[in-house]
Amino acid sequence: MPSTPFTPAAPSATLAELFAADPSRAEEFSHDLGGIRFDLSKTHLTREAIEGLDTEDYYDALARLFAGEVVNPTENRAAEHPAERGFGSPDAVALAAQRRGRMRALIDAVEAGAFGDITGILHIGIGGSALGPALLVDALGRNERRYRVEILSNIDGQAVDEALGRLDPATTLVAIASKTFTTAETLRNAEAALAWLQEAGVEDPYGRLIAITAAPDKAIEFGIDETRVLSFAPSVGGRYSLWSAIGFPAALALGTDAFEAMLDGAAMVDEHVAEAPAGANLPLLAALADLTYTQGFGAATRAVFAYDERLRLLPSYLQQLVMESNGKSVRLDGSPAAGPTSAILWGGTGTDAQHAVFQLLHQGTHLVPVEFIAVAQGTDEQDPAHHRELLLNCFAQGAALMTGRSSDDPHRNYPGNRPSTTILLDELDPSSLGTLLAFYEHRTFAEAVLLGINPFDQFGVELGKDMARAIDDPDTRERFDPSTRALIEKAGL
């Protein structure tokens, strides 16, 4: 990890000037990988900034990541999610493959009718145990999903009722997904699902439960038979876990071949970062652009807009990946971070967002680097005219942000010079989605290395959990502040 923090400066040239100075800019700053065009040319990245980047620490850290060394020192752990895709120590790769074989066998058993006539799956999990599977199923299983999949995350009883209401207890499997198998929301919702099966008179309700966890003993303690516990390595972080058994509902709904294709698509990025020189290493370039905006330009946020309904869950998936990883204030050695770390990631879908939040992007006082994600090929079912307009809108927004339009009337003046990255997938399929998500993982990792922070712990979420326990106990509740005590009283708790 770097001993001096990396702080890129904002280049003085505008985007228009950068394009004017270099006729090959569009080409030079666009790269293709796994059927995806990554166009970074409308950012303020410059050849000088790339050449000036000291990448020794990054490639060292990458080698340690792939070797299964401890890259998460605050928890004394490796981060072995790439092993799920074949990149890691031989032991980790072999173990991941063996566990995937068990998942496949369980899916085969479901299909062979071992659980009766199953038509739906209730996947209970939260955070990294829900966002990835939800995205995969929503993005890839809209037209050909083989099972009805409901993802239940929130502790809110309304969410429980709604999810259960869409399923038939007689033909539903319940997957309880929790890395730790201690998460309060997930366990509470699992109890509710079990009661639902019992009340419906299902003969062997426990026999319908599947556990997905890195703590198999706890799942067995819960009452789930060992044969139905799918495990994954504790060194796979929650927000990096969709490649493991956490992806079970997607593998079931989309088929194991599709799931494997997604892993292969992700492996392309592992291979890319390991081999590409810095000037062509896409996640590293994107991380450099990110830091140029947070540190050089003082941008607090970064916005991601999916110009494809199938990717509408991408922003929320990325929020956890990016902000839980790099939303830190201290460096690896505990010293304060030298400047801003992760941008606040937000976003939505195009074209909806154009009619809601783009005003601020075009004329507001905040600089917001924007990311557009689009798919060149629409679905077979879709009217091509709609898809054409969707894409044209997407590209028009990037152009408008960059070029602006001057007017003597300040209200009608568009300053331009507002950056965007465009990620254009040839088509959306398991492989390209795997590539896209692994690109974001590696970008987040590269950014952490350049900042000298640990992207793999998340102590920030623990305090609230402790307080939630303490607030439920009348003895410790008394020690809470007057505002909180008054709220509890007002709510009648």
Ligand SMILES: O=P(O)(O)OC[C@H]1O[C@H](O)[C@H](O)[C@@H](O)[C@@H]1O
């Ligand atoms: O999978 P689990 O152990 O149930 O954890 C679920 C989620 O909750 C935690 O609070 C963490 O912030 C997340 O990183 C994690 O994905």
